[in-house]
Amino acid sequence: MSRAMDGGRAVVRRPDVPLRALLPLGLFFLLALVFPFLPLGERSEYLLQIAFFTLVAGVLALSWDILARSGQVSLAHAAFYGLGAYGFALLGKVMPWFLAMPAAALIAGLISLILGAVTMRLSGMYFAIATLAFTEVVRTIIQNLPEATAGGANGLLVPALLGGNARAQYFLAFGILLFTALVSLAIRRSRLHHAFAAIRQGEETARVLGVSVVKYKLLAFFISSFLAALGGVLYAGKTFFINPLETFSLANSIAPLTTSIFGGLYTTLGPILGATVLRVAEEILHNSIKNGYLVVYGLVLMLSILWLPRGLMGLLRRGKHGGDV
Amino acid sequence: MTAVGVQPSAVGRGDVVLRADGLSKRFGGLLAVQNVSFSQYDGEILAVIGPNGAGKTTLLNLLSGVYRPSSGRLHLLGRDVTQEPMEARCHAGLGRAFQIVRPFPEMTVHENVTVGALFGTRGTTLGQARERAYDLLERTGLAAHADKEAHELTLLQDKRLEVARALATQPRVLLLDEVMAGLRPGEAQEAVGLVRSVRDSGVSVLFIEHIMPVVRDLADRVVVMDQGQVLAEGTYHEVTANPQVVAAYLGTEEGLHA
Numbered sequence: 177m178s179r180a181m182d183g184g185r186a187v188v189r190r191p192d193v194p195l196r197a198l199l200p201l202g203l204f205f206l207l208a209l210v211f212p213f214l215p216l217g218e219r220s221e222y223l224l225q226i227a228f229f230t231l232v233a234g235v236l237a238l239s240w241d242i243l244a245r246s247g248q249v250s251l252a253h254a255a256f257y258g259l260g261a262y263g264f265a266l267l268g269k270v271m272p273w274f275l276a277m278p279a280a281a282l283i284a285g286l287i288s289l290i291l292g293a294v295t296m297r298l299s300g301m302y303f304a305i306a307t308l309a310f311t312e313v314v315r316t317i318i319q320n321l322p323e324a325t326a327g328g329a330n331g332l333l334v335p336a337l338l339g340g341n342a343r344a345q346y347f348l349a350f351g352i353l354l355f356t357a358l359v360s361l362a363i364r365r366s367r368l369h370h371a372f373a374a375i376r377q378g379e380e381t382a383r384v385l386g387v388s389v390v391k392y393k394l395l396a397f398f399i400s401s402f403l404a405a406l407g408g409v410l411y412a413g414k415t416f417f418i419n420p421l422e423t424f425s426l427a428n429s430i431a432p433l434t435t436s437i438f439g440g441l442y443t444t445l446g447p448i449l450g451a452t453v454l455r456v457a458e459e460i461l462h463n464s465i466k467n468g469y470l471v472v473y474g475l476v477l478m479l480s481i482l483w484l485p486r487g488l489m490g491l492l493r494r495g496k497h498g499g500d501v
Numbered sequence: 502m503t504a505v506g507v508q509p510s511a512v513g514r515g516d517v518v519l520r521a522d523g524l525s526k527r528f529g530g531l532l533a534v535q536n537v538s539f540s541q542y543d544g545e546i547l548a549v550i551g552p553n554g555a556g557k558t559t560l561l562n563l564l565s566g567v568y569r570p571s572s573g574r575l576h577l578l579g580r581d582v583t584q585e586p587m588e589a590r591c592h593a594g595l596g597r598a599f600q601i602v603r604p605f606p607e608m609t610v611h612e613n614v615t616v617g618a619l620f621g622t623r624g625t626t627l628g629q630a631r632e633r634a635y636d637l638l639e640r641t642g643l644a645a646h647a648d649k650e651a652h653e654l655t656l657l658q659d660k661r662l663e664v665a666r667a668l669a670t671q672p673r674v675l676l677l678d679e680v681m682a683g684l685r686p687g688e689a690q691e692a693v694g695l696v697r698s699v700r701d702s703g704v705s706v707l708f709i710e711h712i713m714p715v716v717r718d719l720a721d722r723v724v725v726m727d728q729g730q731v732l733a734e735g736t737y738h739e740v741t742a743n744p745q746v747v748a749a750y751l752g753t754e755e756g757l758h759a
Contacts, residue, residue: 184644185635187611187631187635187647187648188611188631188632188634188635366627367619367620367627370612370615370616370619370620370627371620373605373607373608373612373616374605374608374616374620377605377606377607377608378603378605380567380587381599381603381605382616382620383586383587383588383591384565384587384588384591384597384667385591385616385617385620385621385666385667385669385670386588386591386592386617386620386621386622386670387588387616387620388588388620389588
């Protein structure tokens, strides 16, 4: 009711993303920035590693969410994550890391356009299955590349990012998550947000209203896969050994989906928050319940999805719509 | 019947804005639309009527681009758009409001209309689109509901939203698919007023309608379809006096006026 009061032209002028909505997001990045400087004690190395992979999980989830905003619920995220990892491993041999990183992401982005074009007319379950099959195709191709260059099924050594300096690696991951968040916010404030939302909520209606569905769906694929590949680069450069089975695993496609749903779909903060809470929870459960921690983890996830239909963001924001970041 | 207030012969014989030449659509063995030709003139309100199953909705889907015709051509503002997809027809000046309202459910009323304004005409910025969307909400009496979600609206308001969103794309021709369906008589009168104001703003209107008094009040010219073909064409009084048309509507005068 109160919203009707501030009606009139104010509706037109109101910013897409009010500043106060950005506060929790800023707080998150502030905490993430100072985290390595906290007195973490003797477990600091372990904690920094957890934090690193939390940032990577955030990149993966948020990039997945950007694609989902256009109505494309993909199970191919492992493919682009893996293409980033393998692209970086191979290109890193012939160029410096700061060039190999964007080059690998660009390649993944371009390959995603193929998938996007093929699945253009599919939706729902058919789309999901096609993206799943695509991941298998990519994995098989990588696995069957000449073993001398790509390592085959056994895997491949990757030059360690930033000489293996854990703190520097952490800040690189921080920078990439920040970049991903800025891209997400820029989309939220642009015509892309309206195009994605319209396609998601009624593709045919969107077309009747002049939305170039093909263009925007492919754009969503490119942005999402480019960012996911950056996450793959971080993974490869941190673990310095990758193999097809782990890199292209189904878990890497499912995790960003569950994380985004748990955190809050179609938002910037939601997937990041979801990644943080789930990674920390997983770690705590892993350390306290040695056997069967995954059962408890799955239960917690299931119940929270049941009770929090809009994820963690639903708790943060009781409003019905608008201003979600 | 002076509701229209203009002699049909004097109405809108300007430029042709929409021209169908021998449009046909076949679904397997069924010829849903068969060799349909007509012209719509600038500023004209054209009604397409006919019994259930006459092919009216299929024809509308052919015009808006949901289907490609099996044969025939379609010209919009002199341009052949037969093979153009929906979004290109929208950019070329064709708007459409659906019979069953299809608001974007997770958007506010204002955001719904903003989508039409933003993508319907090339080169529109987000700021311009928001302004134009609000102007249209004022014009269609929805400004007070700008911040509501579409599902909070009444059916009449939903239909207004459907029209506002289509108008936001700045069409030269607006296709309306039974917009009066489900409205109470009083509401239908309001909707009739809305359609007239749309025409008066320079948009030609083609509408499908079942409710004959609405057709009588609104249409400058009527195309009658039966079994996928054009049965008759003319003013409301001409076509309702046509024995073939009367026969098509259950063979009784009552059928026509029901």
